[in-house]
Amino acid sequence: MDLSVIFRNFDFMFGGLILTFQLAVISIAGGLLLGIFLALARLSARPWLYYPATLYIHFFRGLPLILVIFWLYFLVPVVTGKAMDEFTAAVVSFIAFEAAYFAEIIRAGIQSISTGQTMAAYAGGLTFFQCARHVILPQALRNMTPALVTQAVVIFQDTSLAYVIGLREFLRRVNLVDAREARSVELYLFAGLIYFLFCSAGAVLSRRLENCLQRDWA
């Protein structure tokens, strides 16, 4: 064991970790936003909203993420004639892909609230949006917090796939350091520890959030 290899290359690898976080944060935010709209469309009674959303979700859930990244990076420029930089291609792939998973979590969360709640809100004269904002979403959000956080953690891990189109995120940089220094054991154990730490932090945060949302009711 020679742990000095980690300290010698710390700045280089840390730079990758920042890129990993950028990828993850943008993808989670974008995926969540797109996922909310997809989920609402999938819950809609209007066929022109329901069918495209359903098709989209099934389509992306039926593909490996790495293929989506390849498509976006190699195929889209062929079609549009414009090259896409690696970061954009990766982020768009992640958002497009993860939105399908977020959408299903959100849909299930909304459907877990009984229709009686909607009826009670409507009976009081509330509109669709008032009912969603004040009655359904606050309850649904609590129910879906664990699944949403899990999915966010999965995205954080999935960002390592961006290396296939040449993005030098955290794991890719560890890999590069290993190619130079030939210290696989130390480096990959270190990489594992870093992923483990951040993902565990996510899990702890999720539990905190649930307790916080749950304190008064149920």
Next chain:
Amino acid sequence: MIEIKNVSLWYGPRHQVLYGIDETIAKGQTVVICGPSGSGKSSLLRCINGLSRFQSGEIIVDGVSVLDPATNIHKLRSNIGMVFQHFELYPHMTALDNITLAPIRVRKKSKSEAEKKAMEILERVGIPEQARKHPAALSGGQQQRVAIARALAMEPAIMLFDEPTSALDPEMIKEVLDVMIDLAREGMTMVVVTHEMGFARKVAHKIIFMDNGRVVEKGDGQAFFEHPENERTRRFLNRILI
């Protein structure tokens, strides 16, 4: 006044729930609807405030047609209070917030004004001390009284009750019925789906017996209980009056 004219309702293309219901409920009347489960009582109730969209016929509430596209359904509903079998209180809000949500969001009242009014109503249903609790911390009877308070906070012209005591333990039924009896005596227009025949005897101006989506028999309290004309009504009454 509620005018129900030849209303038929289907759930899906084949499953007909209501068959040409005709009924008029005058202002200040209390009407009790009873009948076996699946007879369409609750569905009829939900048609009155447009929660169920019936396919044929018309319902006119205080001169406004419920399903007319020109009708502001939210405004109409805000004048019709509704109380549900399973309370349907919002579990993430305190009793007080449950009551003030619609007055603040729909009637655009200020928070303080809405809360003042809410406390008055909680006083009236006998549980002002529960205002700051969440529904989960209340007994069934208290929850249902909060639900009644929530409906009353909109100062509705009409109150609909959908089996309001069916989910309650026996010792809590009375506290809810007492509130309803008071309301009826104060002249509220009420449509009550219930099997509480004691309540019906006391305050109902009219009792409607439904079976298989049709009105089988109706009458004022006395006639209905003492000389039911229809065989189906007689059997039903025998069973629930023990």
